[in-house]
Amino acid sequence: MTDVIVAPSKEREAGLAGIGSHRKRKEDPRLIQGKGQFLDDLKLPGTVFGDFVRSPHAHAKIKAIRADKAKAVPGIIAVLTAEDLKPLNLHWMPTLAGDRQAVLAHEKVHFQNQEVAFVVGEDRYAVADAIQLVEVDYEALPVVIDPKKAMAPNAPTLRDDLTGKDNAGQGPRRHPNHIFNWSVGDKAATDKAFAGAAVTVKEDIAYQRVFPCPLETCGCVASMDPVRGELTLYGTFQAPHVVRTVVSLIAGLPEHKIHVIAQDIGGGFGGKVGAYPGYICSAVASIVIGRPVKWVESRMDNLSTTAFARDYHMTGELAADKDGKIRALRVYVLADHGAFNAHAQPTKWPAGLFSIVTGSYDIGAAHVAVDGVFTNKAPGGVAYRCSFRVTEASYLIERMVDVLALKLGMDPADLRRKNLIQPEQFPYKSALGWEYDSGVYPAALEKALKAVDYKGLRQEQAEKRKRGELMGIGLAFFTEIVGAGPTRNCDILGIGMFDSCEIRVHPTGSIIARLGTKSTGQGHETTYAQIIASELGIPSDDIMIEEGNTDTAPYGLGTYGSRSTPVAGAACAQAARTIREKAKKIAAHMMEVSETDLEWDVDRFQIKGVPQKTVTMKQIAMAAYSNVPAGMQHGLEATNYYDPPNFTYPFGAYICVVDVDRFTGETKVRRFYALDDCGTRINPMIIEGQVHGGLTEAFAIAMGQEIVYDETGNVLGASLMDYFVPTSVETPVWETDFTVTPSPHHPIGAKGVGESPNVGGVSAFSNAVIDAFAHHGVTHMPMPHTPWRVSEVCHRLGIDK
Amino acid sequence: MAKQKIALSVNGKKIEASVEPRTLLVHFLREELNLTGTHIGCETSHCGACTVDLNGMSVKSCTVLAVQADGGDLKTVEGLAAGGKLHPLQEGFMQEHGLQCGFCTPGMLMRGYRMLQENPNPSDEDIRWGLSGNLCRCTGYQNIVKSVQYAADKIRKEGAPKP
Numbered sequence: 001m002t003d004v005i006v007a008p009s010k011e012r013e014a015g016l017a018g019i020g021s022h023r024k025r026k027e028d029p030r031l032i033q034g035k036g037q038f039l040d041d042l043k044l045p046g047t048v049f050g051d052f053v054r055s056p057h058a059h060a061k062i063k064a065i066r067a068d069k070a071k072a073v074p075g076i077i078a079v080l081t082a083e084d085l086k087p088l089n090l091h092w093m094p095t096l097a098g099d100r101q102a103v104l105a106h107e108k109v110h111f112q113n114q115e116v117a118f119v120v121g122e123d124r125y126a127v128a129d130a131i132q133l134v135e136v137d138y139e140a141l142p143v144v145i146d147p148k149k150a151m152a153p154n155a156p157t158l159r160d161d162l163t164g165k166d167n168a169g170q171g172p173r174r175h176p177n178h179i180f181n182w183s184v185g186d187k188a189a190t191d192k193a194f195a196g197a198a199v200t201v202k203e204d205i206a207y208q209r210v211f212p213c214p215l216e217t218c219g220c221v222a223s224m225d226p227v228r229g230e231l232t233l234y235g236t237f238q239a240p241h242v243v244r245t246v247v248s249l250i251a252g253l254p255e256h257k258i259h260v261i262a263q264d265i266g267g268g269f270g271g272k273v274g275a276y277p278g279y280i281c282s283a284v285a286s287i288v289i290g291r292p293v294k295w296v297e298s299r300m301d302n303l304s305t306t307a308f309a310r311d312y313h314m315t316g317e318l319a320a321d322k323d324g325k326i327r328a329l330r331v332y333v334l335a336d337h338g339a340f341n342a343h344a345q346p347t348k349w350p351a352g353l354f355s356i357v358t359g360s361y362d363i364g365a366a367h368v369a370v371d372g373v374f375t376n377k378a379p380g381g382v383a384y385r386c387s388f389r390v391t392e393a394s395y396l397i398e399r400m401v402d403v404l405a406l407k408l409g410m411d412p413a414d415l416r417r418k419n420l421i422q423p424e425q426f427p428y429k430s431a432l433g434w435e436y437d438s439g440v441y442p443a444a445l446e447k448a449l450k451a452v453d454y455k456g457l458r459q460e461q462a463e464k465r466k467r468g469e470l471m472g473i474g475l476a477f478f479t480e481i482v483g484a485g486p487t488r489n490c491d492i493l494g495i496g497m498f499d500s501c502e503i504r505v506h507p508t509g510s511i512i513a514r515l516g517t518k519s520t521g522q523g524h525e526t527t528y529a530q531i532i533a534s535e536l537g538i539p540s541d542d543i544m545i546e547e548g549n550t551d552t553a554p555y556g557l558g559t560y561g562s563r564s565t566p567v568a569g570a571a572c573a574q575a576a577r578t579i580r581e582k583a584k585k586i587a588a589h590m591m592e593v594s595e596t597d598l599e600w601d602v603d604r605f606q607i608k609g610v611p612q613k614t615v616t617m618k619q620i621a622m623a624a625y626s627n628v629p630a631g632m633q634h635g636l637e638a639t640n641y642y643d644p645p646n647f648t649y650p651f652g653a654y655i656c657v658v659d660v661d662r663f664t665g666e667t668k669v670r671r672f673y674a675l676d677d678c679g680t681r682i683n684p685m686i687i688e689g690q691v692h693g694g695l696t697e698a699f700a701i702a703m704g705q706e707i708v709y710d711e712t713g714n715v716l717g718a719s720l721m722d723y724f725v726p727t728s729v730e731t732p733v734w735e736t737d738f739t740v741t742p743s744p745h746h747p748i749g750a751k752g753v754g755e756s757p758n759v760g761g762v763s764a765f766s767n768a769v770i771d772a773f774a775h776h777g778v779t780h781m782p783m784p785h786t787p788w789r790v791s792e793v794c795h796r797l798g799i800d801k
Numbered sequence: 802m803a804k805q806k807i808a809l810s811v812n813g814k815k816i817e818a819s820v821e822p823r824t825l826l827v828h829f830l831r832e833e834l835n836l837t838g839t840h841i842g843c844e845t846s847h848c849g850a851c852t853v854d855l856n857g858m859s860v861k862s863c864t865v866l867a868v869q870a871d872g873g874d875l876k877t878v879e880g881l882a883a884g885g886k887l888h889p890l891q892e893g894f895m896q897e898h899g900l901q902c903g904f905c906t907p908g909m910l911m912r913g914y915r916m917l918q919e920n921p922n923p924s925d926e927d928i929r930w931g932l933s934g935n936l937c938r939c940t941g942y943q944n945i946v947k948s949v950q951y952a953a954d955k956i957r958k959e960g961a962p963k964p
Contacts, residue, residue: 024895024896024898025895025898025900027903028894028895028900028903029895030903031900031903031906032878032887032891032894032895032900032903032906032910033838033878033879033881033882033887033891034836034837034838034839034877034878034879034881034907035838035879036838036903036904038837038840038904040831040837040840040841041831041837043835124828125821125823125824213938214902214904214938215840215842215848215850215902215904215905215936215937215938215939216840216842216902216904217842264902264903265902266840266842266902266903266904266905267901267902267904267938267939269938296841298844299842299843299844299845299848520902521901521902521903521904521939522901523901685898686898688898689898689901689939689940689944690901692940692941692942692943692944693901693938693939693940693941694941695941696938696940696941696942697938719843719845719847720843720845720847720848720936721845721847725847725848725936725938727929727932727933727934727935727936727942728928728929728930728932728933728935728937728942728945728946729929729930729933731929731941731942731943733943734941734943
């Protein structure tokens with residue numbers, strides 16, 4: 001027991017660098033010195049390389065594959081085709097959505113650049129040579145590229161392998177190219193509201209096919225130890241445990257003999273969640289060859305075949321009173337899933353959490369229907385820096401509110417004011433079934449409008465319009481739904497979407513904590529330590545965070561959908577609280593008092609009212625290994641599997657101001673203000689960084705990104721020459737701001753933030769560009785708003801002369 | 802394929818090696834010299850993750866042949882810190898949160914290293930143009946600009962670090 005003068009609580013609290021600290025990142029020292037360990041940096045002795053022969057056709061029969069010439073290239077060890085995988089039943093693999101996906105094309109190819117053969121050799125150069133020499137005879141077949149034509153009566157059948165099957169994973173199919181129909185909401189009430197509405201609007205709003213494009217592509221190293229019968233799979237995995245379970249189920253290897261390890265990952269943004277043919281082929285090749293096999297995707301393969309995002313073709317309708325009160329929302333979505341139903345959503349949700357589409361508004365009735373279809377495009381449907389299909393939903397409602405404002409002749413800010421969910425309505429039950437946890441929306445909107453002098457901007461815009469100049473002001477007031485999720489409604493292949501944390505306090509009072517998530521740049525090693533520091537009174541510098549090794553980390557569902565803080569962050573706090581409970585018992589024993597005589601003070605227990613009588617957490621840690629009360633087990637550790645009671649609902653108000661050149665169609669972002677409310681803020685520096693990054697990705701999507709196909713299914717521009725990734729020159733300067741409305745059900749009140757800026761950002765940019773044309777009666781312009789497309793609008797309106 | 806002898810200085814160290822004429826500089830650095838700090842992001846010169854400093858110029862090592870570096874003086878991110886001290890740029894990136902996943906960072910640092918020698922007093926705009934050959938998907942560049950300004954400021958005050 002210490003009986004000395006104790007530093008004031010505030011001072012000790014600051015020393016912890018816990019929740020709220022702008023702590024510098026633990027990850028940085030290795031990354032700024034070239035000592036990160038990314039996948040391609042791994043060099044196991046005897047490693048060989050694998051890469052794919054890919055299809056030039058979007059839809060074709062494979063008549064023959066001849067690999068003799070390829071095998072004759074010096075250094076080539078094997079060429080695998082579907083015929084080689086078939087005896088192992090590995091030529092197809094199950095998808096997370098209940099369909100199956102070809103590992104290597106069997107009899108048919110379904111999209112351009114699909115994997116046809118896997119060439120393995122001693123070095124990358126030999127493999128590249130041999131790929132050119134694999135001869136494949138194709139018989140081209142008619143293609144379906146436009147999802148709107150997929151279910152035409154005479155459309156070619158794409159998935160012969162599903163013939164006679166009325167289910168490709170998520171419900172009955174009504175056409176050979178149909179995947180599912182999913183609907184939610186009260187159709188009758190919605191129809192009734194529309195029938196009696198004073199004002200209705202309807203708009204077709206497409207959200208183009210885009211791709212997350214992290215700077216590091218996907219890759220893996222599979223290493224089979226034939227003596228032990230164990231497979232170690234290193235890779236760029238956002239969800240390592242899920243990969244282990246999936247590989248076990250697919251390959252029939254016992255799960256304890258599979259070790260999945262994700263090291264440093266160079267960005268993910270949703271693209272590194274799923275399982276790709278490269279992983280399976282590398283594993284099979286390693287089993288066959290008995291050496292480690294490395295596969296690292298090229299950028300072109302990454303852009304053209306790794307899971308895409310969005311490709312939602314939506315029709316939105318709003319019904320409102322004359323004064324702007326919104327009464328009902330109706331949405332129809334045609335979802336282009338590409339060649340296989342392989343989208344990454346919680347299994348029960350064929351359209352993810354799209355039903356958050358009523359957004360931040362109190363809308364009495366709503367109905368959503370979604371049809372998924374097959375086309376001859378790469379499979380996917382990942383959440384590119386957003387929770388499952390939430391960006392699509394937010395874009396739809398934020399666009400529709402602007403469309404309605406135009407019809408009513410109301411200011412878009414006034415229309416939002418009128419319809420925002422009010423603070424006293426929380427917890428708010430939406431018409432589509434969600435229970436929003438907390439929010440003070442009107443205050444956030446007013447703060448944002450004031451920050452940019454919204455009235456002044458509208459005046460300036462009016463004056464510019466008189467002079468024929470184009471200036472746009474875009475608003476977005478978004479609500480996210482993140483932290484998947486409560487296991488009662490979220491699972492992947494039946495495994496509940498909890499997450500986990502195991503904390504061990506060492507005798508000297510330092511800590512190792514392991515989690516089921518996996519950072520891809522979000523700074524988990526820094527922020528999780530801050531949570532534990534605040535909960536346990538141990539400085540965050542004395543806490544090591546480890547993720548990504550399935551042998552040591554507790555089972556978790558991984559990092560995506562902004563779930564790390566809401567789910568694993570909660571597990572962190574809960575595990576720490578379990579430890580503190582035990583620590584209290586030890587402290588009482590050390591001080592020979594009753595537990596009820598003790599109170600917690602930052603980093604120690606003190607006897608109530610006697611601040612000089614204390615034991616610190618460090619002293620307790622040593623006692624946990626040397627002096628525990630009778631009957632208590634030694635050690636100081638806890639594991640928590642956290643099943644969140646609800647999702648969290650971060651929100652924000654974004655305002656974008658653009659100037660459009662009516663002669664060139666070029667848009668200049670003059671100002672972008674982002675107010676985010678992510679509940680309790682763990683590390684404001686990291687939050688700001690996340691917001692900057694998310695806004696930049698939103699800017700990319702709204703202003704330039706699109707994976708385009710021609711009518712025969714050729715991918716146009718699968719390189720960084722064609723696919724827009726903004727440089728520092730195009731990227732606007734960001735202004736960030738915040739309010740704090742803690743989540744009432746999260747142990748520390750945090751909601752998650754990484755994806756909010758993408759969800760709100762895309763709408764704000766798009767609304768700004770379209771608002772520049774509002775006085776010309778333009779209600780909608782399809783993204784991306786490239787100078788060419790914008791100039792076409794100017795030309796059509798005759799304002800470019 | 803017949804190999805060709807090359808000799809060059811890498812991070813101040815004399816290197817002699819035999820390489821295939823088609824071997825890319827980035828593969829030579831990563832595979833032969835185990836200098837894996839230089840990353841490959843696109844193989845087409847667009848992303849800049851592989852930027853290194855060769856003979857006083859920033860080059861993208863994914864589109865330079867190793868034989869072209871023969872006789873050259875090359876610096877990679879591993880050679881940036883000197884005398885047990887981080888380079889002001891490395892310090893700046895850490896202080897100003899100029900990195901997230903860290904994959905682009907070595908290229909950014911090496912480009913920044915050359916840019917600050919070309920222009921020791923850059924405006925934010927200068928930095929944005931100077932780094933425009935290097936892509937980042939995480940940070941939105943704003944904190945990278947601040948990081949470079951941090952380094953420029955420190956170098957102005959304390960002088961450039963000795964290599």
